[in-house]
Amino acid sequence: MCFFCFDFVLKTFSCHLKLSPKKCRFFRKEVSYLGHIISADGVKTDPEKTKAVVDWPRPETVHDFRSFLGLCTYYRRFVRNFSAIARPLHKLTEARTNFNWTEECEKSFNSLKQALITSPVLTYPRTDKEFILDTDASNEGIGAVLSQKIGNEECVIAYFSKSLGKPERNYCVTRKELLAIVKSIEHFHHYLYGRKFLLRTDHASLRWLLNFREPEGQIARWIQRLQEYDFEIQHRKGTSHGNADALSRRPCKENCKHCTNAEKKFGMETDISVKVLTTEDAWSSSEVQKAQLEDPAIKPILERKLNSEDRPSWQEIAPESPATKRYWALWDSLHLKNGVLYRKWESDDGSSCRWQLILPKSRIQEVLRETHDSASGGHFGVMKTLSKTRERFYWDRLRADVEKWCRECHACGARKGPKTRTKGCLHRYNVGAPFERMALDILGPLPVTTKGNRYVLVLMDYFTKWPEAIPIPDQEASTVAEELVRAWISRYGVPM
Numbered sequence: 021m022c023f024f025c026f027d028f029v030l031k032t033f034s035c036h037l038k039l040s041p042k043k044c045r046f047f048r049k050e051v052s053y054l055g056h057i058i059s060a061d062g063v064k065t066d067p068e069k070t071k072a073v074v075d076w077p078r079p080e081t082v083h084d085f086r087s088f089l090g091l092c093t094y095y096r097r098f099v100r101n102f103s104a105i106a107r108p109l110h111k112l113t114e115a116r117t118n119f120n121w122t123e124e125c126e127k128s129f130n131s132l133k134q135a136l137i138t139s140p141v142l143t144y145p146r147t148d149k150e151f152i153l154d155t156d157a158s159n160e161g162i163g164a165v166l167s168q169k170i171g172n173e174e175c176v177i178a179y180f181s182k183s184l185g186k187p188e189r190n191y192c193v194t195r196k197e198l199l200a201i202v203k204s205i206e207h208f209h210h211y212l213y214g215r216k217f218l219l220r221t222d223h224a225s226l227r228w229l230l231n232f233r234e235p236e237g238q239i240a241r242w243i244q245r246l247q248e249y250d251f252e253i254q255h256r257k258g259t260s261h262g263n264a265d266a267l268s269r270r271p272c273k274e275n276c277k278h279c280t281n282a283e284k285k286f287g288m289e290t291d292i293s294v295k296v297l298t299t300e301d302a303w304s305s306s307e308v309q310k311a312q313l314e315d316p317a318i319k320p321i322l323e324r325k326l327n328s329e330d331r332p333s334w335q336e337i338a339p340e341s342p343a344t345k346r347y348w349a350l351w352d353s354l355h356l357k358n359g360v361l362y363r364k365w366e367s368d369d370g371s372s373c374r375w376q377l378i379l380p381k382s383r384i385q386e387v388l389r390e391t392h393d394s395a396s397g398g399h400f401g402v403m404k405t406l407s408k409t410r411e412r413f414y415w416d417r418l419r420a421d422v423e424k425w426c427r428e429c430h431a432c433g434a435r436k437g438p439k440t441r442t443k444g445c446l447h448r449y450n451v452g453a454p455f456e457r458m459a460l461d462i463l464g465p466l467p468v469t470t471k472g473n474r475y476v477l478v479l480m481d482y483f484t485k486w487p488e489a490i491p492i493p494d495q496e497a498s499t500v501a502e503e504l505v506r507a508w509i510s511r512y513g514v515p516m
Contacts, residue, residue: 195238362377
């Protein structure tokens with residue numbers, strides 16, 4: 021204990037607190053406390069306590085097994101990816117599960133023992149240093165490492181891991197990674213709340229986490245929860261993300277809207293356009309390059325890009341077609357990826373970008389069929405179809421082609437009515453006696469009265485033009501029928 025802390029302890033006496041001398045240890049380099057060894061370097065497990073785990077015999081019953089897991093769980097903050105290591109063992113404790121000790125369970129049992137023997141020294145958090153939170157997820161669980169950079173070394177403060185339930189294991193990659201972020205930040209809330217920290221993930225699309233357009237449901241609730249914290253998101257490749265990456269990512273089995281929203285809508289710098297949309301046959305880079313070279317408008321630009329990055333002069337491009345000249349004007353934003361020509365579009369503030377495949381003319385109909393006519397297209401109007409197409413593709417006269425496609429779509433034309441609708445002629449109803457014919461209408465909603473009414477039922481006789489106005493609380497058919505009988509029919513009779 022340092023003299024500063026010692027002085028602090030002595031001040032507790034002025035607060036009328038009492039200390040037991042038998043339980044106090046002064047001027048020690050390290051102290052054993054609740055199964056932990058606390059020293060100037062940090063916190064580590066107490067060897068006397070972990071020795072009980074190491075010497076623990078193989079459990080024979082579920083009760084003995086739960087006792088072992090309970091003791092191990094007490095030290096889980098010292099074990100990286102604890103939930104992933106203990107996953108086979110936890111399965112044995114599930115309800116309606118037979119206690120069947122397998123080779124996988126034996127391996128997990130021994131791995132937990134070894135992890136507790138070699139557990140690291142967790143350093144103390146420092147308020148003058150920035151916290152670093154590394155998160156990762158897999159099909160089985162999520163994990164995180166909280167650390168701080170002290171000198172040239174990142175020192176671990178605590179580990180966190182959690183197994184995924186059956187519904188959570190069905191999440192797509194992006195949702196699992198986002199779940200890892202949410203649960204990790206909540207777990208380390210007492211460290212992170214009220215201070216800026218660095219959040220590192222190996223899932224690149226989450227760099228635009230707080231810029232999701234129109235998030236829905238669970239994603240929206242998670243993002244709203246994260247708004248309470250001040251953090252900067254940094255992408256780190258999986259090869260460099262080893263401290264949290266025993267929970268490695270796997271590709272999503274299905275075309276999930278959460279993955280497409282994140283990875284395709286917010287500028288992933290990957291060759292995503294070649295794997296088009298939802299077509300049955302994916303396009304390979306060689307096929308797209310061949311189609312671009314066969315397009316007379318794209319070929320001159322692509323050939324010059326393949327030979328040199330220098331922009332050709334106007335004299336060289338002047339003999340080409342107007343479409344080629346328009347591509348030439350975009351030279352600085354055109355780039356090659358695997359021999360395929362792309363356009364890099366960036367927002368005005370530079371916060372987001374997207375890679376648009378320069379689409380050859382031979383592929384335009386296929387893309388428009390997918391973005392407009394298919395089940396995922398939805399036969400939307402011009403602006404939505406245009407926006408959806410621009411997310412991944414670009415070609416000369418794109419807007420004109422989209423407008424023409426939507427205008428000539430037979431399905432859209434069959435469902436849309438005529439632009440100018442004919443109006444029926446007004447007819448005069450001839451009546452020859454009072455209360456022979458009547459009309460009614462409802463006025464409102466209006467401000468609620470003291471009696472709870474907010475609508476007015478208006479009744480009028482065709483012959484005499486006699487009006488009646490009756491306040492009603494709602495527009496329900498039963499309410500209107502009741503008032504019609506009470507206020508009109510019971511007084512004037514049924515209209516003939």
